[in-house]
Amino acid sequence: MPKGIGWRIGLIGIFILLSFLYLTPTLVSKLPSWWSGLLPKDKIHLGLDLQGGTYLVLEVDTQKAVEGTLDIVATDLEDTLTSKNLHFKRIGRTGSDRVTLVLYEKGTADTAQKLLKDKYPTYEQSPLHDEGGFVALDLLMNEKDVQDRKDKAVQQALETIRNRIDQFGVSEPVIQREGIDHIVVQLPGIKDPQRAIELIGRTARLEFKMVREDTQPSAATIPDDAEILKEKSVDPATGAVSEMPFVVQKKSLITGDLLTDAQVRIDSQFNQPYVAIEFNSLGAKLFDQVTAANVGKRFAIVLDNNVYSAPVIRERISGGSAQISGNFTEKTASDLAIVLRAGALPAPVKIIQNVTVGPSLGQDSINKGLMAGLIGVLLVVAFMTIYYKLSGIVANMGMVLNVIYLMGALAALGATLTLPGIAAIVLLIGMSVDSNVLIFERIREELKLGKSPKAALDAGYDKAFLTIVDSHITTLITAAVLFQFGTGPVKGFAVSLSLGVIINLFTSLIGTKVTFDLFLNKGTVKKLSI
Numbered sequence: 001m002p003k004g005i006g007w008r009i010g011l012i013g014i015f016i017l018l019s020f021l022y023l024t025p026t027l028v029s030k031l032p033s034w035w036s037g038l039l040p041k042d043k044i045h046l047g048l049d050l051q052g053g054t055y056l057v058l059e060v061d062t063q064k065a066v067e068g069t070l071d072i073v074a075t076d077l078e079d080t081l082t083s084k085n086l087h088f089k090r091i092g093r094t095g096s097d098r099v100t101l102v103l104y105e106k107g108t109a110d111t112a113q114k115l116l117k118d119k120y121p122t123y124e125q126s127p128l129h130d131e132g133g134f135v136a137l138d139l140l141m142n143e144k145d146v147q148d149r150k151d152k153a154v155q156q157a158l159e160t161i162r163n164r165i166d167q168f169g170v171s172e173p174v175i176q177r178e179g180i181d182h183i184v185v186q187l188p189g190i191k192d193p194q195r196a197i198e199l200i201g202r203t204a205r206l207e208f209k210m211v212r213e214d215t216q217p218s219a220a221t222i223p224d225d226a227e228i229l230k231e232k233s234v235d236p237a238t239g240a241v242s243e244m245p246f247v248v249q250k251k252s253l254i255t256g257d258l259l260t261d262a263q264v265r266i267d268s269q270f271n272q273p274y275v276a277i278e279f280n281s282l283g284a285k286l287f288d289q290v291t292a293a294n295v296g297k298r299f300a301i302v303l304d305n306n307v308y309s310a311p312v313i314r315e316r317i318s319g320g321s322a323q324i325s326g327n328f329t330e331k332t333a334s335d336l337a338i339v340l341r342a343g344a345l346p347a348p349v350k351i352i353q354n355v356t357v358g359p360s361l362g363q364d365s366i367n368k369g370l371m372a373g374l375i376g377v378l379l380v381v382a383f384m385t386i387y388y389k390l391s392g393i394v395a396n397m398g399m400v401l402n403v404i405y406l407m408g409a410l411a412a413l414g415a416t417l418t419l420p421g422i423a424a425i426v427l428l429i430g431m432s433v434d435s436n437v438l439i440f441e442r443i444r445e446e447l448k449l450g451k452s453p454k455a456a457l458d459a460g461y462d463k464a465f466l467t468i469v470d471s472h473i474t475t476l477i478t479a480a481v482l483f484q485f486g487t488g489p490v491k492g493f494a495v496s497l498s499l500g501v502i503i504n505l506f507t508s509l510i511g512t513k514v515t516f517d518l519f520l521n522k523g524t525v526k527k528l529s530i
Contacts, residue, residue, distance in 0.1 A: 005521070008514045012401070015506075019408025026411050044411045046188065047418035047492055048174070048357055053188040054196065057353035058161070060181045065153030065347035066146055067096050073120070073139070074099045075251065080119065086111060089134055090224075097146070099139045102131055109135040150181070156346040158183050161200050167338045168199055174416065183349070193356055195335070201349050202304070202339050206256030208290070209248040211298035211310055217245035225250055229300065231307035233327055246307055248300045253290050258283025262340035264333045267325070273333040274325040277340065284320025292316040303336070376426045380433050388440055390529035391516075395436035398512040402432040405503045410496070417496075420489040424496035428504060431475075435508035439464040440530055453528045454520045461513055468508060476501045 025031060026043040035041070048055055070093040077099065078091050086108050094100040103109045109128050116125060116137075122145055126138035141149070154177060161183065162175045174186035190196055212226050222228060227250050230243040261278040279287055291299075291313050300310040301324050309325050324336070380399065384392030406425065410417065443460030451459065476498060483494035 005514060005517050008510055012511055012514065015405055015408075016401070018412075019404050022408045022411040026407075040412065042411060042414035044407070045414065045416045047416045047421070047489065048186045048188045049419045049489060050417065051189050052357045053186065053190050054193040055353070055355040055357065056185040056187075056197065056200070056351055057178070058157075058183040058185065058200070058349045059352045060154050060157045060183065061348045061350065062150035062153045062181050063096055063347075066141065066149050067093060068346070069149050070097075070099050070141070077101065077116075077119075077139075080115065081112065084115070086115075088112075094138070097140055098126075100131075101137045101139070103135045103137070106135050109137055112137060153346045154181055154183065157349060160345050161185065161349075163341075164199055164338055165196070167341060168196060182352075195331075197351065197354070199335055199338060201351060202335075202345075205304055206259070206340060207252040207302045208254040208287075209250075209252055209300045209302055210294060211300050212247040212249060213298065215247045217247055219247075222247060229302060229305060229307050231310065244307075246300055246310055248302070248307075252302075254279075254283060254286050256340060258286070259340055262337040264330065264337050265323070272325070273328045273330050274323050275328070275333055275337050275340065276321065276323050279320035279322070281320075284318075287320060287322065288316065288318045370422075373422060373426045373429070376429055380429055384433055384436075388530055391440055391443075394512050394515045395433050395440070397515065398436060398507045399429055399432045401511050402428065402500070402504055402507045405507065406496070406500050409499045409503065413495075415495055416492060418489045418492035420493035421496040424493045424500060427497070428500035431500070432504050432508060435464075435468045435472075435504060436512060438467055439508070439512075443528065443530060447528065447530075453526070456528070457513075457516050457520060461509065465509065469505070472501050472505055 022040045022042070023044075024035075024039070025041050031041070074092050078088075081088055081091070086103075088101060088103050088108070090100070090102040092100060101109075101112055103112060106128065113125060113128075116123070116139055120139065122142060124140040124142055126140065129136050158175060158177055162173075165173050165175065165185070165187070173188070174184070176184050178184045185200065187193065187196055212223070215222060215226060217228050226247050228245050229248055230245050233242050233244070258279050259277055260280045260283075263276050264273055265276045266273055294313050295315060297313055298310045299313050301308045303324075311325075328336070377399075381396050384395050386392070388395065403425065406428065410421075415421075439460050442464045443456050446456035446459045447453070449456075479494045479497040479501065483491055483498070486494060
C-alpha cells in the first residue's frame, strides 16, 4: 500500500464505526441490557416541529422581583431596629424602587442612617425629610443592583420552570432564555398541554401567617399590619363555590423557601388527598418556635394569597413536618406538590405566545422533509454520475460518508433534529459535491495542460484547497451567528450546518482523495474518467 494512505483509510474506518455505534440507539428501538453500560446510549431527538407538542414564550415580570427584594429589606429593617430598641412609626416599600423609614425623632434617624450604611452599603440614601411631622428616610436600590436582581430573577425562573417540567415528566424539553426577560419552553410530544401551562406559570408562593382572632372580616377598619384573605371551598355534591374570609397578619412567619420536600398523601380518616411537607433545619426550628408560642391559635396556610386551610395549633410541632389540606383532587394535590418541591417563581410569568403543534402535522413535516432529502440526493447523484462519470461516483461516495458522519455526530451530541435541521442536511448534500466540483474542474484544467493523471489529481486538490477552506469558513461564521442570535429551529439549523461544514472538509479533502490514490498509485490507470 502506498505511503500515507494507510492512516487515512484507518481514520475513515474509525469514524464510520463510531458513527454507527452512536446511531444504533436511534435506529434500534430496544437495545440489549449490556449495551447501555458499555456503549453510547444518546440518540437523535425529534424536535417540536417533527413530533408535535407545545411551544411557549414566557415573559418574566422582573420588576416584581425587585419589589419582592425591597419587601424583604423592609422586613429585615423592622427586625433590626426592633432588636436595637430603635422606635419607628412605619417601615415599608414605597413605590417600586425604595424602602421608606418613618421615625419619631432625628436622633433615631441619624442612628438609622449609620446602620443602613453598614448593612446595605450599595444602596443609596435620601436626605432626611419631613413626613407629617415625623422624620423620614428613603433607601433606594442603585441601577446596577436593580439590573442584577432582574437578571437573577429570569435565571431563577428558568431553573424553577425546568425543575417543574422535569418532575412533570416531559421527555426531552427545551428550556432556554431569550432576550432580557423572555423564556422559551418547548414541550415535545406532551399529552396534556393545558395542565403543563398551568404548572409552569403558577407562582406558588407558600406562606404561613397567624390569623387575627381580635378582628372580624366584617369590621369597618382593618389594622395596617393585617389583611383579608379568603379560603375557597367547593361543595362536592353541587359544585357550588363558597368563600370564607380571614383576617391574617401581613407578615409571613415562615415561607415556602424553607421547604425541602412535598409529597401527596391520602388521609386515612376521610380518604382525601393532602400535601405533606418537610422543612429544612431553619424552617423546622422556626416552625417549632411558632407553634410553641401560639398553641390554641389559628395558623393560616396561604398559597398565592389564597387560604388553603387555617387549623388551630393544638400543640407544639417539632421535627419540621406539616401538612396542607383542602379540597384537593389527586391531580391538584400532585401539581401543588410539584411546584412546592421545585420552588416558587421569583416573579410572576406571563405567557405571551402559545403555539400547539399536532403530532399529525409533525409526521407530515417528517415525510415532506425526507422526501425533499431523497429527491435532492437522487438529483445530485444523477448529475455527478452523468457529468463526471467514474469521478462523479467517487464524489457520491464522499457524500454518503458525509451524511453518515453527520448523523453520527448529531447522535453523539444528543442533538434535537428539527425540520430546519433536515433542510441543513439537504443543503450539505449539495455543499459536499460542490467541493468536489471545484476539485474536478481544477483537475480538468491540469489534464488539458498535458499532465499525467496522478500529477493532475494532486495539483487539482492542492489548488482547490484554499478555495474550499475559505468558502467553508464563511459558511461556518454564518452558522455561528445563527446559533448565537437564533431561537429554537434556527439553532437546530445552525447546529446541523456547523457540523456538516466541518465534516465536509474532511470528506472532500481526505475521503475522496484516498479513493483516487488507491487506484492511481497502482500505475495501471492511463486516463481519468472525469
